[in-house]
Amino acid sequence: xxxxxxxxxxxxxxxRLPGVGPKSxxxxxxxxxxxxxxxxxRLADAIVRARERLCFCSRCQNVSEHEVCEIxxxxxxxxxxxxxxxxxxxxxxxxxxxxxxxxxxxxxGLLNPMDGVGPEQLRIRELLxxxxxxxxxxxxxxxxxxxxxxxxxxxxxxKLLKPLGVRVTRLAHGMPIGGELDYADAATLLSAIEYRRxx
Amino acid sequence: xxxxxxxxxxxxxxxRLPGVGPKSxxxxxxxxxxxxxxxxxRLADAIVRARERLCFCSRCQNVSEHEVCEIxxxxxxxxxxxxxxxxxxxxxxxxxxxxxxxxxxxxxGLLNPMDGVGPEQLRIRELLxxxxxxxxxxxxxxxxxxxxxxxxxxxxxxKLLKPLGVRVTRLAHGMPIGGELDYADAATLLSAIEYRRxx
Numbered sequence: 187x188x189x190x191x192x193x194x195x196x197x198x199x200x201x202r203l204p205g206v207g208p209k210s211x212x213x214x215x216x217x218x219x220x221x222x223x224x225x226x227x228r229l230a231d232a233i234v235r236a237r238e239r240l241c242f243c244s245r246c247q248n249v250s251e252h253e254v255c256e257i258x259x260x261x262x263x264x265x266x267x268x269x270x271x272x273x274x275x276x277x278x279x280x281x282x283x284x285x286x287x288x289x290x291x292x293x294x295g296l297l298n299p300m301d302g303v304g305p306e307q308l309r310i311r312e313l314l315x316x317x318x319x320x321x322x323x324x325x326x327x328x329x330x331x332x333x334x335x336x337x338x339x340x341x342x343x344x345k346l347l348k349p350l351g352v353r354v355t356r357l358a359h360g361m362p363i364g365g366e367l368d369y370a371d372a373a374t375l376l377s378a379i380e381y382r383r384x385x
Numbered sequence: 386x387x388x389x390x391x392x393x394x395x396x397x398x399x400x401r402l403p404g405v406g407p408k409s410x411x412x413x414x415x416x417x418x419x420x421x422x423x424x425x426x427r428l429a430d431a432i433v434r435a436r437e438r439l440c441f442c443s444r445c446q447n448v449s450e451h452e453v454c455e456i457x458x459x460x461x462x463x464x465x466x467x468x469x470x471x472x473x474x475x476x477x478x479x480x481x482x483x484x485x486x487x488x489x490x491x492x493x494g495l496l497n498p499m500d501g502v503g504p505e506q507l508r509i510r511e512l513l514x515x516x517x518x519x520x521x522x523x524x525x526x527x528x529x530x531x532x533x534x535x536x537x538x539x540x541x542x543x544k545l546l547k548p549l550g551v552r553v554t555r556l557a558h559g560m561p562i563g564g565e566l567d568y569a570d571a572a573t574l575l576s577a578i579e580y581r582r583x584x
Contacts, residue, residue, distance in 0.1 A: 188477045188480055188481065189448075189477065190438075190439060190448060190449060190450040190454075190455075191438075191450065192431070192434050192435045192437075192438040192439055192450065193435055193439060193448055195431045195434070195435070196431040196432060196434075196435040198431075199424075199427055199428040199431040199432075200428070200431075202420075202424065202428075203413055203416060203417075203428075204412060204413070204416050205409060205412065205413075210404060212474050212477070213403060213404065213474070214402055214403070214404075215435065216448070216472065216473060216474050217402060217403050218402075218432060218435065218436070219435060219436065219439060219448060219473075220493075221401075223436055225398075225401065226432055226433070226435075226436050227433065227436075228398055229398040229399070229401075229402075229432060230429040230430075230432040230433045231429075232391070232394045232395040232397075232398040232399075233395060233398075233417060233425055233428060233429040233432075234425070234426065234429045235391050235394070235395075236391045236392055236394070236395040236414065236417065236418060236425075237417070237418065237422055237425050237426075238391075239389075239390075239391040240389060240391055240392060240418060249388075249389060249392055249415070249418060250389060251389040251390065251391065255389075256389075273415065274415060274418075275411050275412070275415050278387045278388065278411070281387055282387065294419075
């Protein structure tokens with residue numbers, strides 16, 4: 187046995203985290219043995235507490251401390267707009283821009299038939315419920331990543347939502363600001379040309 | 386506030402881990418909110434338990450469940466040989482080779498005056514105690530990394546230990562097996578030429 191049991195257990199649990207291979211799991215484990223005891227205790231507590239105190243918002247499926255999240259509960263958000271994102275962390279990315287004032291909806295994944303993720307595995311039913319007869323939503327902005335899965339999910343949603351009389355839009359694709367033509371990949375450049383705008 | 390408090394706390398604690406930036410801390414935190422509750426509980430428990438149950442071996446300073454570690458306590462190890470390593474995880478690397486049958490000594494760091502790490506901060510006093518008058522040790526193999534700090538520490542130890550009448554050796558440097566001359570860095574190639582052997 188290379189490692190004492192409690193150490194081997196810790197390494198095994200760390201290895202289950204995304205992006206953590208056997209090597210980094212060992213590094214993290216040995217690190218945790220060396221830092222002040224209070225710090226490891228705080229980490230362990232934070233892990234348990236996050237699970238105990240957080241749930242998914244009953245409206246937008248965002249991570250929340252309450253049954254309805256802060257964004258959904260806020261009176262200052264525009265309830266005519268709903269931005270659909272794949273993951274809860276995408277909300278933070280958009281909020282950081284400090285421009286969008288509408289609501290969100292988290293799908294918790296993207297359509298991916300190869301991995302067995304169909305519409306039933308995503309929070310699409312909950313989105314349809316929000317767009318029911320007494321809804322104020324006039325536009326749904328699909329902000330899935332410009333990947334195969336993101337594109338497929340966006341198309342699926344557009345087909346599903348347009349018959350409900352709601353406007354369905356998607357984030358613009360094109361050259362990133364500050365990017366160089368020389369370094370842009372062909373697909374991005376193609377998008378930038380296809381969606382060129384009048385000046 | 387971008388994240389609910391328990392989530393922000395968890396992200397902050399994860400960010401303190403080595404090699405975990407703000408982005409990966411967020412990814413890990415959101416991951417931990419999604420996996421089965423039992424798995425997060427096991428991770429938190431493993432962290433706490435590792436700290437509770439592990440200590441450093443009173444002889445070789447390796448991570449251990451007992452006052453004397455398995456390697457030091459084993460009757461099958463050659464007590465004439467002591468291999469000095471910087472970190473406890475280096476022992477696992479050498480044990481994996483399944484060739485070395487001597488004992489170990491963990492320094493818990495390398496000399497690094499810039500970061501305020503002098504001989505007093507390393508477990509060198511404990512090494513000297515092991516090499517006292519009634520010691521059976523005939524050879525100390527210094528297995529510190531071939532870096533500036535590793536080299537400095539090896540030189541320091543050689544100067545300190547040779548007067549005690551013990552043989553002090555160091556791991557060979559040279560071309561890694563399977564490596565290509567074309568891709569070898571100059572320092573490695575220089576070492577390989579300098580330490581060339583008769584065939």
